Amino acid sequence: MVELLQAPAPATEVARAVLAAPFAGAMLIGRRWVQAASGRSIPSIDPATGQVLAHIPDADGVDVDAAVRAARAAFPAWADMVPAQRAAILWRVADVLEAHIDELAELETLDQGKPLYVGRWAEIPGAVAQFRYYAGQALSIEGRTISPSVTYQPAGKLVQAWTLREPVGVVAAIVPWNSPLVLTAMKLAPALAAGCTVVLKPAEDTSLTALRLGELMVEAGLPDGVLNIVTGRGATAGAALAAHPDVDKVAFTGSTATGRAILDASKGNLKRVTLELGGKSPVIVLPDADLDLALPGVANAIFFNGGQVCVAGSRAYVHADIYDRVLEGLVAQAQALRLGHGLNPETQMGPLVSARQAERVAGLIDGARAAGAAVLSGGQRLGPAGTFVEPTVIAKVDPAMEIVREEVFGPVLVVQRYTDLDAVVAAANDSVYGLAASVWTQSLSHAHRLSRRLQAGTVWINTHSMYDASLPIGGVKHSGYGRDSGLAALDNYLEWKTVCAVV
Ligand code: NAD
Numbered sequence: 001m002v003e004l005l006q007a008p009a010p011a012t013e014v015a016r017a018v019l020a021a022p023f024a025g026a027m028l029i030g031r032r033w034v035q036a037a038s039g040r041s042i043p044s045i046d047p048a049t050g051q052v053l054a055h056i057p058d059a060d061g062v063d064v065d066a067a068v069r070a071a072r073a074a075f076p077a078w079a080d081m082v083p084a085q086r087a088a089i090l091w092r093v094a095d096v097l098e099a100h101i102d103e104l105a106e107l108e109t110l111d112q113g114k115p116l117y118v119g120r121w122a123e124i125p126g127a128v129a130q131f132r133y134y135a136g137q138a139l140s141i142e143g144r145t146i147s148p149s150v151t152y153q154p155a156g157k158l159v160q161a162w163t164l165r166e167p168v169g170v171v172a173a174i175v176p177w178n179s180p181l182v183l184t185a186m187k188l189a190p191a192l193a194a195g196c197t198v199v200l201k202p203a204e205d206t207s208l209t210a211l212r213l214g215e216l217m218v219e220a221g222l223p224d225g226v227l228n229i230v231t232g233r234g235a236t237a238g239a240a241l242a243a244h245p246d247v248d249k250v251a252f253t254g255s256t257a258t259g260r261a262i263l264d265a266s267k268g269n270l271k272r273v274t275l276e277l278g279g280k281s282p283v284i285v286l287p288d289a290d291l292d293l294a295l296p297g298v299a300n301a302i303f304f305n306g307g308q309v310c311v312a313g314s315r316a317y318v319h320a321d322i323y324d325r326v327l328e329g330l331v332a333q334a335q336a337l338r339l340g341h342g343l344n345p346e347t348q349m350g351p352l353v354s355a356r357q358a359e360r361v362a363g364l365i366d367g368a369r370a371a372g373a374a375v376l377s378g379g380q381r382l383g384p385a386g387t388f389v390e391p392t393v394i395a396k397v398d399p400a401m402e403i404v405r406e407e408v409f410g411p412v413l414v415v416q417r418y419t420d421l422d423a424v425v426a427a428a429n430d431s432v433y434g435l436a437a438s439v440w441t442q443s444l445s446h447a448h449r450l451s452r453r454l455q456a457g458t459v460w461i462n463t464h465s466m467y468d469a470s471l472p473i474g475g476v477k478h479s480g481y482g483r484d485s486g487l488a489a490l491d492n493y494l495e496w497k498t499v500c501a502v503v
Helices: 013-020 061-080 083-099 101-112 116-140 180-194 208-219 234-243 256-265 291-307 320-336 355-370 421-429 444-453 486-492
Strands: 027-029 032-034 041-045 052-057 159-167 170-174 197-201 227-229 249-253 272-276 281-285 313-319 374-377 392-395 412-418 436-440 458-461 494-502
Touching (some): 052 208, 061 159, 061 170, 083 101, 083 208, 101 180, 101 208, 116 180, 116 486, 180 197, 180 208, 180 249, 180 486, 197 234, 208 227, 234 256, 249 256, 256 272, 281 291, 291 313, 291 320, 291 436, 313 421, 320 392, 355 374, 355 392, 421 444, 436 444
Parallel strands (some): 170 197, 170 249, 249 272, 281 313, 281 436, 392 412, 436 458
Antiparallel strands (some): 027 032, 041 052
């Protein structure tokens, strides 16, 4: 039986603070921190222990309406603010967040379960980087000048045209529970840089860092109403936002099924919608791969954050010449991982976000076993709340099996053998998803060719899940459309306006 590492005792300062003040239970609308109009709340739970951390407001359409009105009221002044002023505020937000990295990382661990190092060294610094990057971009939003070739030029006149980039308006940002703060920053930073105002709805299981982010952004000088946060469930608060007639755009990250529901709900006023959805990302290990790099790299591609990563490398295709060695190495990597409470500094993998998610993941593993696949390591649920799932490696699968086709969103890797490069490209592309892929090879030629042939928004070479604020990330096929990060994301929040003049 795997022994789980425990949270340090006595509890850290952040843990004590969160537990002692059963949380204000308030969300940000306009300038005020308020309860849900209905008075209802939702418990926020430490998934490692099942302990209730806080209660967040359970917002519904009434609260959403108030938040949208606040965002609309704040829009003209924010949109008209000179870019350097908006940039200065975003840069200050980054500074304030940076000064609170330790606290935010701990809060994320308590609320989401992830090991402290993930928040401390990857995700919270990643959120800081988003605000810095888009503080810079706010200064260089530019239109073009155009000399049109119209045939009806009035005699003696000049036809001159130019384009303006204008903010889309009020943005609803709806985000999931796997990497709450950094995914939130990936929406807020470009939206605010573009001059939009925002209503944010974090996931109901993980709203605490979003609420703290709101406090810190106000402290950094964000004007009232520019950011509003409504906490609550998808089916009520989320659905009300997606359908609201005065929301101009929905920026969504989450599951493909919810993405479809949001598209339907947004039809009323033809909202702009961008969708960052699920994935089933292939990892191809060529016979010339540097295995010292590839073995830990492929293991990390799936087990980082317990596999609760949209781009997780969940389907490995390994060349027959190295298959046995790589499979053995991946099983060893999985078995060596230490599981426990994320606040324990030795913990390498925490629980999944909820018992519901752990049950779903375990069900998919059981289904694979029943279908004849070989579960070579892991596969068990553990812990006081049943939220831990052991790192799992599965072989002897058939490409038609559910475990090969469905997004698991947990620490589950399926490993398949290949011999022919064309066949492995076809197998990798044989998925409704197209979010990401990675190729492990020392051949420059294979790296270039495969990166072109794989149907994915991102292809990594000799690495996986390498993010940066400057690198666009998003999907093709059922993984959605639109991009987060990079210059591409700024476009999500800007319209083109054409001005055509006879002068
Ligand atoms: P989810 O779709 O259930 O929920 C995401 C958010 O949408 C939550 O805030 C939820 O409350 C809200 N929501 C749910 N139903 C809604 C509705 N009808 N209308 C409006 N909002 C609604 O997803 P999840 O389970 O929280 O997250 C896991 C999924 O997110 C996975 O599929 C994963 O691949 C995906 N994801 C994608 C990316 C990416 O960048 N492509 C990043 C992270 C996660």
